[in-house]
Every structure is written in structure tokens, then in C-alpha cells.
Amino acid sequence: MDVSSFYKGKSVFLTGVTGFMGKVLMEKVLRCLEVDTVYVLIRAKRGKSVSERLEKILEAPLFEKLATAKPDFKGKVVAIEGDTSRADFGICDRDLQNLVDDVAVVFHCAASVKFQEPLLDAVDSNVKSVQGIINLIEKMKKLEVMIYLSTAYAHCYKRNIDEIVYPTNVCPSDLLGCANWMSRDMMDKVAGDLICEHPNSYTYTKALAENLIEKTCKKRTVVVRPSIVTSAQKEPIPGWCDSINGPVGLIMSFGKGLLRTMLGKRDAIANFVPVDVAINLMIAAGWKSATAQCEESQNVTIYNCTNTEDNPFTWGDLSDCVTQSARLVPLENPVRLPAYDSTISPSRLKYDLEWRVCHWLPAYFADALLVLARRKRRFVSLYARIRSMCDSLAYFTTRSWKWSNNNVKALVETMSPDDRTVFYIDFSDLDWKEYMTEYHAGVKKYILKEKSEDTAHATKQLKRLHRLELLTKALLVVSALFCAFKWGLAPETTVATLFCAVTTYYFCSLLNSSSKRGSVQ
Structure with missing residues (x-):
């Protein structure tokens, strides 16, 4: 049967x-x-x-x-x-x-x-x-x-x-x-x-x-244990998701330019399982258990629904894929320019330092500006929620596990070729880069309710943020050079040379910004 x-x-x-x-x-x-x-x-x-x-x-x-x-x-x-x-x-x-x-x-x-x-x-x-x-x-x-x-x-x-x-x-x-x-x-x-x-x-x-x-x-009972459940691989819609749990929070925070760093090991396994694979296993496992021979004495059968070692995916891979996806399918209305060189580090000291400099400091500064504009503060509380999410995931991003899956293998062996096609369980040939791009697009379309087909508007927003970031950095450097000259900390010729270098770099960066960010189109 x-x-x-x-x-x-x-x-x-x-x-x-x-x-x-x-x-x-x-x-x-x-x-x-x-x-x-x-x-x-x-x-x-x-x-x-x-x-x-x-x-x-x-x-x-x-x-x-x-x-x-x-x-x-x-x-x-x-x-x-x-x-x-x-x-x-x-x-x-x-x-x-x-x-x-x-x-x-x-x-x-x-x-x-x-x-x-x-x-x-x-x-x-x-x-x-x-x-x-x-x-x-x-x-x-x-x-x-x-x-x-x-x-x-x-x-x-x-x-x-x-x-x-x-x-x-x-x-x-x-x-x-x-x-x-x-x-x-x-x-x-x-x-x-x-x-x-x-x-x-x-x-x-x-x-x-x-x-x-x-x-x-x-x-008679079946217990199915999926690892980190992610968007649909094939059915009913590739990339479909509607939950902000798991990697979705990371994808959204990074794509909006909010998250710049996270605690984790690049080589630690990010054990993701597409939701349609996990559902297929539940359906097939119920069939297998119910039609098993009566001599099988155990009432409870366990199935570990995890990615195998044949096609590993690490948290470092996730960081790289999210970076690539943010270029290919940019999210609309980013708060800051996404950190395309974002870091993932196992060092708690480095992580805490980067959070203070890259997250808390800008958050307090932005809220101060909102107060001056007589608007409601929101960035500190927003970053508090993002930090809580990152801390909750830290246990899993800094460790790797190995799960046996003998019951899953035995289940697949008993399924007919047609059943293996309809209720596919094996995803060892999954192209993770392509899958993560679809996952990112799914977050954009089904959770953020943004049009995934039209990226022109989001691309323009990123270019404006890129120019603003360059201008801000240039102004900070010029201010530092002015102070150095004013207080006699550096010779006038040195300051003038550095000023010319900064100005040249700024305008060259503006000219090249289209090509550098053009990959998001």
C-alpha cells in the first residue's frame, strides 16, 4: 500500500x-x-x-x-x-x-x-x-x-x-x-x-x-524532529514563508541595514530543513508507522529530520548568501546601507564591541535626532529586540551537532518511486545559494509584502544611502583633518595632502557607486 x-x-x-x-x-x-x-x-x-x-x-x-x-x-x-x-x-x-x-x-x-x-x-x-x-x-x-x-x-x-x-x-x-x-x-x-x-x-x-x-x-505514535525549518524548497511555492522565526529575522535585519555583526562560528553547521521536506516526512512517517507489521513492538518511532553531512551548509555560508541576496533582491526602505562586509565571529568580546560601535551608538544618535525633531524614539528599542534575537540564536550559531537518521533512510527505502517524487524527503542535492536567494525573495514578498519583481526603487534607495554614507565618512575625516590643522597636531602640507586624497576618493567612489551597487538590479 x-x-x-x-x-x-x-x-x-x-x-x-x-x-x-x-x-x-x-x-x-x-x-x-x-x-x-x-x-x-x-x-x-x-x-x-x-x-x-x-x-x-x-x-x-x-x-x-x-x-x-x-x-x-x-x-x-x-x-x-x-x-x-x-x-x-x-x-x-x-x-x-x-x-x-x-x-x-x-x-x-x-x-x-x-x-x-x-x-x-x-x-x-x-x-x-x-x-x-x-x-x-x-x-x-x-x-x-x-x-x-x-x-x-x-x-x-x-x-x-x-x-x-x-x-x-x-x-x-x-x-x-x-x-x-x-x-x-x-x-x-x-x-x-x-x-x-x-x-x-x-x-x-x-x-x-x-x-x-x-x-x-x-x-501508535510518530515523533518527527525537524531542525531549523526554513522556506519551501519546491511546494507549493518555492521560497514561501510567513514566519519571522529562525533565519528570517536575520535576513530582514541584515537586508534593512540594521544588523552588522553576529556571534557565531563560520564553520558551524546551520542545519536548515525546507518546510515542504519536513511536512513530507511527517506524512510518509505516519503511513509507514500505521502500515508496519504487528510484530513491531515499539509504539513510538523517532525521525530526525535534518540536513545530512553530504551537503553541509554553515553559518558562514548563510552570511555570504544573505550578502549576495541583499544585492540581487534588495529590500525596500532600508534604514541603513546593508553591511556587505558584515562579520560573524565566535569572539564574545569582539561581538560586544562591534555591537556598541555599530549598533548601540548609531541607535542612540538616531533617537537623539528624533527627540530633537519631536518625534517618537524607536531605534534603541528596535535594536534591543534584534539583540535579544541574536542572543537567543547564539547557542545554535556557535555549535554543531550530528543526528543519526537511520529511520529516515529506512523510510525512504520502503517508499515507491512515485511516493518518493510526491513526498520527497531527500534534499541532499539542494543548491544552497539558489535556495537562499529564493528564501530572501520569499521574505521580501510574503512577509514584508514587497514586490519582488520590481527592484529598481529599492536599488535607488541603496544608491542614495551609499552616497550618504560616503559623504558622512568624508565629512568625519575632513573634520578630523581640520581639527588636526587647527590644533597644530599635523603640518599644513600633510593636512592638505590628506584632504586632497579624501576628496579624490570620495568623488571616485561616487562615480563608481553605480557599478558597485549595480549587481542588485
């Missing part, structure tokens, strides 16, 4: 469909599988009903290909109002009974991906919700498999990570019990001791969730 045949006629239940990966999963299921019904859990938010939120999702560019192939696809989608933080997800009795009687496959993608979220909130979002889905699937009469979306960094305190569930320092059920009565302040006080070797509450609670599944879930 191939993948499509397994899912044909079955009803599936998806959580997390308002998130980046959940949207791509829903689109893929509807477009490539002949399922009967797709139930999606959505929470009413900001005065909008679940039907309104679902309609907005389905009208996004992500679903245009699906709408062309299957114009009536919306008829298969049923919105279920609920909240993963409540018992039985707060689902009403009628909807709950429909899920219990009808659903055969569950994809649990709902989670909080905030790195620095308070532990109590992270436990509520990432552990309590898993307990809720376990309780729910135990009631489902037709359930064949549940696919849980974890992260490859759930056990990042290890450098070599196998496709197994690792023990945690506390029992997840015990921590859930404590979370029910502990105040936020109490949990914050013990958070440091609990999180321990983990860099943040996100990876820690994901590890707890895996452990909870292994210990308490009696149904």
Missing part, C-alpha cells in the same frame, strides 16, 4: 494550522491526498470566529495552487473551535464526538516556539497540550497513528543525537501536576535548575513532551 492509498478516504485531525508548518501541512494533505475530511483545531482570537480565521488562511497565496487543482477543496475542511490549554481542548460535545467517531490520523503541530518564554507558559503550551492530545486520541475509535511535531534540538545538550527518546531530569507528569498549583514566580525560581543544560524553555519542554508520549501514550 502506497502513501496515497493509505490516506484515501480517511479523516485527519490537525492542530497548529495557524502556524507556519501547520499551514503547509494542511495544504499538502488537501492537494496530494484524497482524504475524506480535514478537521482543524482553531482558537477564536481578537474578535474573529474560527470560521473567519480559517477563511483568511485558505485565501492566502499558499493555497492558490490547491485552489486551481481542486476548486472545491474548502468543502473538506471543518473548523473545530478549541484551545490546547483546556481539558479536551475545550471542544464542544458535538465536535468532540465527531472526532472520536471519525478520525484515523492525527497531526499534532500546535506549540509555542518562543525561546525565552517563561517556563510555566512553555509547559502549558508544549507539555500540557501533548497530554491533552494523548487523552483525546485514547478515545478515538478509528485512530491508526498520531504524528507529533517535535524539534531536532529537543536534546541539544548532546552533540550526537540518535533517533530515540532520551530521559528527562523530571517526570513530565509530575511537572504538569506542579504547574497546576505553582505560581509564575515560584516556577521562575526553579526554572534555572529544571532547564539545566538546555538553552531555553522551548527545547526543554519539547524534550519533556517526547518523554511524556513514550511513558503515557498507548497508541
Whole structure:
């Protein structure tokens, strides 16, 4: 039985469909599988009903290909109002009974991906919700498999990570019990001791969730661990993304000229996985687990969804690709000229020094000018958010890991040639430079809502900023020379010679600016 045949006629239940990966999963299921019904859990938010939120999702560019192939696809989608933080997800009795009687496959993608979220909130979002889905699937009469979306960094305190569930320092059920009565302040006080070797509450609670599944879930379950999920490689739209998490924040900050340096090792592996590859693995892994022979005793199967060593991509490569992409597809309305010679360094001292000189100093200066102009200050707070993002990523940009992927290899071997084409998992031949250019264009088009086809306006803006930067540097040097002459720090002939050199350099740079920046056109 191939993948499509397994899912044909079955009803599936998806959580997390308002998130980046959940949207791509829903689109893929509807477009490539002949399922009967797709139930999606959505929470009413900001005065909008679940039907309104679902309609907005389905009208996004992500679903245009699906709408062309299957114009009536919306008829298969049923919105279920609920909240993963409540018992039985707060689902009403009628909807709950429909899920219990009808659903055969569950994809649990709902989670909080905030790195620095308070532990109590992270436990509520990432552990309590898993307990809720376990309780729910135990009631489902037709359930064949549940696919849980974890992260490859759930056990990042290890450098070599196998496709197994690792023990945690506390029992997840015990921590859930404590979370029910502990105040936020109490949990914050013990958070440091609990999180321990983990860099943040996100990876820690994901590890707890895996452990909870292994210990308490009696149904057949698949755990898929993608590394850093990035834009679509092929489907449904190359370069598509709508999440500012991960590298997107770096791409935007650099392209707008805000970010000049970052902490990291150039040779450290940036383990990126295109979102469509991760989704294909989830679908195929569910098929494999559900159709496995009964003699397979394990209820939980782990799949490490990571880039292999055959086609590595480093943080140094990312820095170079972002530089190239910023020239080819410039972002509109940059604050400063992008630092085409931006640095990535493992030295904390150098990093902090460059932040003070290249970020904080200009931010305070710009805010001072805004105050004088009687306008609201914004640059210091903006750079505070960028610095927080960089600090959150520093743990991952300064280290490398190795993940085993024997289960993934075995899965690919069991797939038919047609399934390998439709649900492609192998991306070892990916051209990273071309992919990162499309990723950059996707950020520009789908997140920043800028026209990716027209770069003329952005190019003119960059040229103006380039000339302004040259003029500013020239004025600073001329001012320094004037002071040196005025205070007698240098002979008049030396000052005059340097002045002529600076003036010549400035005008030559202006003449050559078009050719130097012309590559962005």
C-alpha cells in the first residue's frame, strides 16, 4: 500500500494550522491526498470566529495552487473551535464526538516556539497540550497513528543525537501536576535548575513532551524532529514563508541595514530543513508507522529530520548568501546601507564591541535626532529586540551537532518511486545559494509584502544611502583633518595632502557607486 492509498478516504485531525508548518501541512494533505475530511483545531482570537480565521488562511497565496487543482477543496475542511490549554481542548460535545467517531490520523503541530518564554507558559503550551492530545486520541475509535511535531534540538545538550527518546531530569507528569498549583514566580525560581543544560524553555519542554508520549501514550505514535525549518524548497511555492522565526529575522535585519555583526562560528553547521521536506516526512512517517507489521513492538518511532553531512551548509555560508541576496533582491526602505562586509565571529568580546560601535551608538544618535525633531524614539528599542534575537540564536550559531537518521533512510527505502517524487524527503542535492536567494525573495514578498519583481526603487534607495554614507565618512575625516590643522597636531602640507586624497576618493567612489551597487538590479 502506497502513501496515497493509505490516506484515501480517511479523516485527519490537525492542530497548529495557524502556524507556519501547520499551514503547509494542511495544504499538502488537501492537494496530494484524497482524504475524506480535514478537521482543524482553531482558537477564536481578537474578535474573529474560527470560521473567519480559517477563511483568511485558505485565501492566502499558499493555497492558490490547491485552489486551481481542486476548486472545491474548502468543502473538506471543518473548523473545530478549541484551545490546547483546556481539558479536551475545550471542544464542544458535538465536535468532540465527531472526532472520536471519525478520525484515523492525527497531526499534532500546535506549540509555542518562543525561546525565552517563561517556563510555566512553555509547559502549558508544549507539555500540557501533548497530554491533552494523548487523552483525546485514547478515545478515538478509528485512530491508526498520531504524528507529533517535535524539534531536532529537543536534546541539544548532546552533540550526537540518535533517533530515540532520551530521559528527562523530571517526570513530565509530575511537572504538569506542579504547574497546576505553582505560581509564575515560584516556577521562575526553579526554572534555572529544571532547564539545566538546555538553552531555553522551548527545547526543554519539547524534550519533556517526547518523554511524556513514550511513558503515557498507548497508541501508535510518530515523533518527527525537524531542525531549523526554513522556506519551501519546491511546494507549493518555492521560497514561501510567513514566519519571522529562525533565519528570517536575520535576513530582514541584515537586508534593512540594521544588523552588522553576529556571534557565531563560520564553520558551524546551520542545519536548515525546507518546510515542504519536513511536512513530507511527517506524512510518509505516519503511513509507514500505521502500515508496519504487528510484530513491531515499539509504539513510538523517532525521525530526525535534518540536513545530512553530504551537503553541509554553515553559518558562514548563510552570511555570504544573505550578502549576495541583499544585492540581487534588495529590500525596500532600508534604514541603513546593508553591511556587505558584515562579520560573524565566535569572539564574545569582539561581538560586544562591534555591537556598541555599530549598533548601540548609531541607535542612540538616531533617537537623539528624533527627540530633537519631536518625534517618537524607536531605534534603541528596535535594536534591543534584534539583540535579544541574536542572543537567543547564539547557542545554535556557535555549535554543531550530528543526528543519526537511520529511520529516515529506512523510510525512504520502503517508499515507491512515485511516493518518493510526491513526498520527497531527500534534499541532499539542494543548491544552497539558489535556495537562499529564493528564501530572501520569499521574505521580501510574503512577509514584508514587497514586490519582488520590481527592484529598481529599492536599488535607488541603496544608491542614495551609499552616497550618504560616503559623504558622512568624508565629512568625519575632513573634520578630523581640520581639527588636526587647527590644533597644530599635523603640518599644513600633510593636512592638505590628506584632504586632497579624501576628496579624490570620495568623488571616485561616487562615480563608481553605480557599478558597485549595480549587481542588485
